[in-house]
Amino acid sequence: MESSRKQRWKQLQSTFEPGFRRMLVVSLLLHLLLPILYQADWFPKKGPVKPPVYRVNLVNKIVKNPQAGRPEAVATKPKPSPKPQVKPKPSPKPQVKPKPIPPKPTAKHVVKPEPTPEPAPIVSQVQEDTRLDALAAIKAKLKKQKEEQDRKDRIAQLKAAAEKEATQVASPIADAPVGMPEGKGDEAGVSAIAFIRELIQANWKYSPYLSAVSNPEAKVRMFYSTDGELQHYEFIEKSGVQAFDDSLTRAILQSKSLGQPLPDNEPIIVIFNLKEMLDLR
Numbered sequence: 001m002e003s004s005r006k007q008r009w010k011q012l013q014s015t016f017e018p019g020f021r022r023m024l025v026v027s028l029l030l031h032l033l034l035p036i037l038y039q040a041d042w043f044p045k046k047g048p049v050k051p052p053v054y055r056v057n058l059v060n061k062i063v064k065n066p067q068a069g070r071p072e073a074v075a076t077k078p079k080p081s082p083k084p085q086v087k088p089k090p091s092p093k094p095q096v097k098p099k100p101i102p103p104k105p106t107a108k109h110v111v112k113p114e115p116t117p118e119p120a121p122i123v124s125q126v127q128e129d130t131r132l133d134a135l136a137a138i139k140a141k142l143k144k145q146k147e148e149q150d151r152k153d154r155i156a157q158l159k160a161a162a163e164k165e166a167t168q169v170a171s172p173i174a175d176a177p178v179g180m181p182e183g184k185g186d187e188a189g190v191s192a193i194a195f196i197r198e199l200i201q202a203n204w205k206y207s208p209y210l211s212a213v214s215n216p217e218a219k220v221r222m223f224y225s226t227d228g229e230l231q232h233y234e235f236i237e238k239s240g241v242q243a244f245d246d247s248l249t250r251a252i253l254q255s256k257s258l259g260q261p262l263p264d265n266e267p268i269i270v271i272f273n274l275k276e277m278l279d280l281r
Helices: 002-015 020-039 125-167 192-203 242-253 274-279
Strands: 217-224 230-237 268-273
Touching: 192 217, 192 242, 192 268, 217 242, 230 242, 268 274
Parallel strands: none
Antiparallel strands: 217 230, 217 268
């Protein structure tokens, strides 16, 4: 039985063409390698290059063609040169001849009768107490109004100081001109996208629900009028993290007014990245 099997196997081997086994092995290897070669990333796709994020001083003007400079710098106004003071020459005083003083007539001494004092009005104790109570109530009311006004003034001063501190960004380069690092124009100011992004960043509040999130990113398109008022906004790409998208929505709604006009009403597209926003805090 075994000898018959060996004979049949030898007959099959004799019928194979020379090199058949080699071709069979090569074919098997190619079938194994083709899926691997197909899935390999030989030409990696380059993603869209995001524009760099800069700190912007919100006191700077928004311009269409910003010059080369720093967006966080502050425009310095040249001090006017003091004008020389010319002292006026004193005009000569005219000589006035003294007028003769006429002799004073001798007045007769007239004794006037002393007026009799009118009797003081009689005020009862009840009327006096009522008057004192009314004065005390008026003083207390005035004191309360003054304290309330002082409290409002302190709150307004603290708020103004906080807003000023939030908008003042120190520039790493002393005496840098106001502009954009990639600016090629001739206007002293910042770009609209950089200003709007900085304003929304200033109004953005970090949510503790984002602590467990890796690094969400969202893309938003905003429409502002030439007066700097928000007309409409829409999410082009949401981050997939509801807490992050909600925090961006609140910050955008708080940035409805830019406080200055825009050179045009072109839509502004801004990419918000959680890591970048946390680094700029």
